[in-house]
Amino acid sequence: MTTSGIPTAPGALPLVGHAPRMLRDPLRFVAGLAAHGDLVQVRPGTSRVVVVCRPDLVREVLLDDGRFVPGGRPHAGPGAAGPAFDASRMPGYAAVMTEHVERVTGRWKDGRIVDVAAEARDIAAGAAFGAVVSGGASRAAARRCVRDARMVLDGAYRRTFPPVPPVRPPTPGGVRRAAAHRRLRQAVKGFTDAYRAEGADRGDLLSVLAGVHDGGENEAPRTDGEIADQALAFFGAGWGTTAGTLAWALHLLAGRPDVQRRLHLEADAVLDGGGAAFEHLPHLEVTGRIVTETLRMYPPLWLLTRTVSADTELGGHLLRAGTDLVCSPYLVHRREDLYPDPGRFDPDRWTADRERPGDAYLAFGAGSRRCAGDAFAVTATTLALASIAARWRLLPVRGGTPRARAAGTISPEGLRMRTMSRAAVPSRTREGTA
Template identity: 45%
Template structure:
């Protein structure tokens, strides 16, 4: 029987600050180093303790036991502050009802229609590229994913270009505020300094704009065939307080805000990192281009092409391993419990990191190497163990939009590969951005059209 003892502390604790300096300066190497200290490691943020799960089996336990390890803690509390109490942030007590009401919007039968919108937006944004003219990749990928979300979620809203740009700017300000505010104890988070004012204005304006769109939808009574229309029509036949209950306006605002944030930032980050990695691995780039030429012959990828885009799919999976967008998340214990033989009190913050698990050398040999063939059929002896890839979480709280996201990323990467070759700008310093989403900063590339002579016949 494993002895009961307190979880070990991570090395490098500073007086008063704890590990806050390491987490703000260089969090990824810090988290990747924690397994050397134990399966469950204490990290301090000032006076607060966070228990970081470093073992895959314990991570599964946390993700699957949502009654004991509920949504909450330092990160989720900040995300809930901005996005509200939607499907991704609500507590266990509300999750099943919200999942039943939102699931119809993500039914597999809707995916071909969503994919058509994705293809249109991918072609529109990348069609504006010019030979040799430097592009800032991440904002362009954001434009694709945000326009896709608008077209699939609120197609009847008829947003102007100005309103769309405003929503995207507010989204960026809010996302960047999550991680920093995790280190900002009250009352510092309420001081009227510029950063706090910008953050508060951005999150309030997003919710106000979505509220106005919902009011217009209710007033018109028109079914636009989009996600919001589906949510408005949804009824819960097993609601505890009355069959046929739907989502309130506040709940609709929370869901739409959550879907807009998650569906824009995470997929844009995934696509941008994939383009960056491919450009730095010529052999893999050659395989990707060969597949795009064979399957697409210069055309845009569609839903029907997905089964044949095997190389593209493996690249997306390996990118998710190296740069999982939601790289660090937290839960809170609802009762006194034990994890890995260590006692945890009720109300403790437990953090888990897909990045940490994905970069363990015992699970992924040579973990820093970009190797899409890890996921190739026929390599079962060297494939990573089942359940060690966690970019969308696991269990009942696994991301509802995981297939939506990977479909969009696969269509985007294949379409770009069929039409363009992206070259890194010499001297560009590409780094992960410090925030709740692991997005690339400084990713500038030069597109060169791939002519018909470069492609194999379809």
């Protein structure tokens, strides 16, 4: 597939290649590839893929859909259902997010230990599902859809870097994911039929996909399968991104009490003890920088795949048609030459007076397949984080350090923290103890 001039990452074993290392610690493996060249060959089993490590080459690949053909998961780019995420719909989505933050944190107790990742998933799932289907689904049906969607999306990493030959007997996990996918498609078809029968725009994604939004008829009606795939892709973008980013932000803040203090002071000044609303966003500057830096450290689209459509040159190397490419925003965001001390959580990287490599920030991809749910995810996470900060402080506990789990997104597994109600802190001492 490729010329011999592209180096192969060290440590490949006979038959299985780099698969053991990729499965054992995929983030460390991927981040370390940049040390071996601008383009690096990796062997997940007996196959080969080329990982693009240099930022300008990554952007070249992501921006040129002619030479580098998108593949893999359903398209969640802006062309699919952009009207569902335009500015006019964001206030409604924001209200749904605030509602779910209140619902989940309303059951917290002062001094209790909570599974932060699970709580963040609960918040984000309700908000994302409400953005996709704003009505017509019972709570039980919503929970079933969320459970099935997570099962489907969690198989994304193994499909991106397959460690075994593509033709193989079905595994129990694969069978369960296929069944979950079928249930999701059936559920979305039921919602779609109800929307079309009603013929009204409910202000959500499904109204756009079903062709009943205010913008008029679709150029060509989507099939039930296309609608289901798009709904799943957008749910994954909104839910997985928001849940992971919110949980990671709370964990990272616990290690930077100075930044956490500034977050709480901003929440006190802007929200005055209440929940965050869409109109508060312009005033949540510290919160916004925290979210941006969290997305740099743990980008939701951490692996992106492309296939070379015809023989072409990239970075001085000839790539044959059919060559599989992988681009990793996680790798780019961890380059020391782009982000000094990249492992340090530093929201002040994003202040106006700091120089930063804007073209190398790829948390949501780039080009025509840039995630169209980026504005939704950033808005939802910012509002959720501010709403939590207005009333709660989360403290680390012994044994609660998370493990980064790289699947469809990068999620913190085993993240446990202690909730401390800020209402119990006297107002005159809040600034010093926030």
